[in-house]
Amino acid sequence: MQVLVTGGAGYIGSHTLVCLLDQGYEVVVYDNLINASAEALSRVEKLTGKTIDFVQGDVRDTDSLDDLFATRSIDMVIHFAALKAVGESAQCPLEYYQNNVHGSLCLLEAMAKAGVNNFVYSSSATVYGEANPSPYVETMNLGSPSSPYGAGKVMVERILLDKARANPNFRAVSLRYFNPIGAHPSGDIGEDPTGIPNNLLPFITQVAVGKRDKLRVFGGEYPTSDGTCVRDYLHVMDLAEGHVAAIDWLATQPSFRGVEAFNLGTGNGISVLEIIASFEAATTVKIAYQTVEPRAGDLPAFWANAEKASNVLNWQAKRSLAEMMEDAWRWQSKNPNGYS
Numbered sequence: 001m002q003v004l005v006t007g008g009a010g011y012i013g014s015h016t017l018v019c020l021l022d023q024g025y026e027v028v029v030y031d032n033l034i035n036a037s038a039e040a041l042s043r044v045e046k047l048t049g050k051t052i053d054f055v056q057g058d059v060r061d062t063d064s065l066d067d068l069f070a071t072r073s074i075d076m077v078i079h080f081a082a083l084k085a086v087g088e089s090a091q092c093p094l095e096y097y098q099n100n101v102h103g104s105l106c107l108l109e110a111m112a113k114a115g116v117n118n119f120v121y122s123s124s125a126t127v128y129g130e131a132n133p134s135p136y137v138e139t140m141n142l143g144s145p146s147s148p149y150g151a152g153k154v155m156v157e158r159i160l161l162d163k164a165r166a167n168p169n170f171r172a173v174s175l176r177y178f179n180p181i182g183a184h185p186s187g188d189i190g191e192d193p194t195g196i197p198n199n200l201l202p203f204i205t206q207v208a209v210g211k212r213d214k215l216r217v218f219g220g221e222y223p224t225s226d227g228t229c230v231r232d233y234l235h236v237m238d239l240a241e242g243h244v245a246a247i248d249w250l251a252t253q254p255s256f257r258g259v260e261a262f263n264l265g266t267g268n269g270i271s272v273l274e275i276i277a278s279f280e281a282a283t284t285v286k287i288a289y290q291t292v293e294p295r296a297g298d299l300p301a302f303w304a305n306a307e308k309a310s311n312v313l314n315w316q317a318k319r320s321l322a323e324m325m326e327d328a329w330r331w332q333s334k335n336p337n338g339y340s
């Protein structure tokens with residue numbers, strides 16, 4: 001079975017490639033490398049001993065996509081390709097809608113032309129918006145996220161529902177990720193953000209490795225146990241396995257039609273201070289930090305109800321918080337400058 005992986009050179013995509021290749025899937029990676037390095041793909045090839053068919057291209061380039069589908073026998077598509085910085089999306093909303101929403105439309109159109117009907121979408125917990133209480137459950141209504149990034153995720157989920165209503169053969173899974181952290185246990189692939197990291201763990205590991213002097217903790221007076229934000233952190237390898245579970249499920253449910261959404265999280269909320277303490281305990285490296293003003297739009301706390309993924313996909317997050325920290329640290333200390 002051949003799986004097209006858009007954005008496959010990125011953080012979650014590269015870890016998912018390892019799992020797909022280990023399970024015997026053939027992969028075609030399509031990525032414009034705007035936030036990734038081809039080195040990640042070479043490392044995946046070394047880790048798995050398999051070859052990756054890589055095409056450098058943009059999901060908005062319809063000719064290139066048509067050519068891609070015409071020259072391969074693609075059965076399923078996993079669509080990771082997107083811009084992902086929530087704060088940046090408020091500064092350049094059009095670029096985000098253009099890349100993330102228009103890009104998804106171009107891909108869906110190319111799939112329709114090629115008669116490919118199986119789609120796995122990288123959605124996010126952000127689609128629950130600001131009004132739903134935690135734990136988030138898939139039966140809740142889609143919310144109205146304040147950021148263009150989040151609004152784009154809601155738009156694409158709606159587009160998938162409309163597409164499925166109009167096309168009785170269409171089959172899609174929306175995977176709503178919570179907060180992936182960590183790295184492959186080899187330390188050979190991991191998260192390699194350009195510039196100042198947006199996410200907590202790369203920030204912590206960059207402080208630990210001496211690239212930055214201190215971590216900024218956004219907000220210390222939230223209504224949580226220690227005043228810092230609470231999130232549902234899961235190991236990126238667990239998340240990667242969630243994609244294989246989704247692909248396996250589509251492959252073994254030939255009569256399924258429509259769109260099914262699944263939360264991929266652990267079901268546990270962990271605060272920023274707990275993450276720092278857990279990193280220090282797992283690595284014996286001290287993290288200097290300073291509490292600064294809260295970021296606009298950050299919710300105090302949210303976490304997943306992950307029962308549906310367990311019941312339907314037979315998927316559960318298995319790795320511990322200590323493993324997340326140890327693996328993130330192994331990646332950063334083996335690769336202080338990421339892939340460059």
Ligand SMILES: NC(=O)c1ccc[n+]([C@@H]2O[C@H](COP(=O)([O-])OP(=O)(O)OC[C@H]3O[C@@H](n4cnc5c(N)ncnc54)[C@H](O)[C@@H]3O)[C@@H](O)[C@H]2O)c1
Pocket residue numbers: 006007008009010011012013030031032033034035036057058059060079080081082083084099103122123124125177178179180199
């Ligand atoms: N990392 C998270 O915390 C998180 C949480 C929820 C959802 N997501 C979603 O998961 C997906 C993957 O995230 P990630 O953390 O691996 O990000 P990433 O930036 O590491 O990976 C995205 C990849 O897509 C590529 N890309 C971007 N725009 C493209 C385009 N127009 N055409 C072709 N390739 C393009 C980038 O070069 C990159 O390799 C994204 O859709 C993101 O919104 C991520």
